[in-house]
Amino acid sequence: MLSTSALKINVFGSLLDWLENHPDELDAIVFDIDGVWVIDNRPMPGSLALLNGLRRKKIHFSLLTNDANRSTMEKSGSLRKCGLDFSPEEIVSCGDGLSAFVEQQQLGGKLFFVMGDLGKPCFGEKAGLLVTRELAKLPFCKGVIVGEDNYDWEAVINAVINHFIEAPEKLLVVPNPDEFYPRNAGKIQMAAGAVARFMLRALNAYGTTLEPLYLGKPYAPIFEHSHSQLEKRSGKTIDHSRVMMIGDHLESDILGANNFGYRSGLLLSGLTNKARVEKSHVKPGLLFKTL
Secondary structure: OEEEOOOOEEEEEEHHHHHHHOOOOOOEEEEEOEOOOEEOOEEOOOHHHHHHHHHHHOOEEEEEEOOOOOOHHHHHHHHHHOOOOOOHHHEEEHHHHHHHHHHHHOOOOOEEEEEOEOOOOOHHHHOOOEEEOOHHHHHHOOEEEEOEOOOOHHHHHHHHHHHHHHOOOOEEEEOOOOOEEEOHHHOEEEOHHHHHHHHHHHHHHHOOOOOOEEOOOOOHHHHHHHHHHHHHHHOOOOOHHHEEEEEOOHHHHHHHHHHHOOEEEEEOOOOOOHHHHHHOOOOOOEEEEEO
């Protein structure tokens, strides 16, 4: 184990070694996916050894992702192509938070307009909503869900903004709060969170105020859904303090874990280095160099 006085946070060589030396401190682990298990569609160093260790020790875990334009089945398939055998049931997407939202708000069977992709099968339909991407049906929708990719941004964004000017009481749901997500070769793609906040800025400038519902990290819905699934799979109640979130993003993974009462461990995989941790107001409980 190494330590850094500037951070006053313990830095460990690998998560697997830490688990070997602290076998009784956790009841479950939740992981980010991109930047932790895979990067640029390649498995991270040590990922297969860690997965085998989790299986061997029968440690309960979930994988959390803000990727709502791929279903958990699709995400499972992409991980298996990288040699990491995760089942869809071990993956929790920000899109899964729609189920609790629909149930709590009694929205089953209501029509929602979806901007872009929302997984195949669709997270909205899985939650019991009727969905449409036809702009002509927008006035008849109970709300709008901001998905990702594969839509005419100019036409759809303008239509949705004008829809909310006319009907500010309608619901705006944003599964993925992120500003961007990584593409190959160091490129990035604007994410649903950035699109939603762009629309909100335009609406605010016009004098219309909306309160969107964010479902993904660092917001509570994805953690609530994941935690309930962990308890169902383990067959017992799990105290939040006995769960650790492992991620590579301070403002998403670590902030979300800290706010939810989880322990937090930051993987120094390249997205966040120690210098950035020093400058941030968001602090992980532990740092790991590798999986």
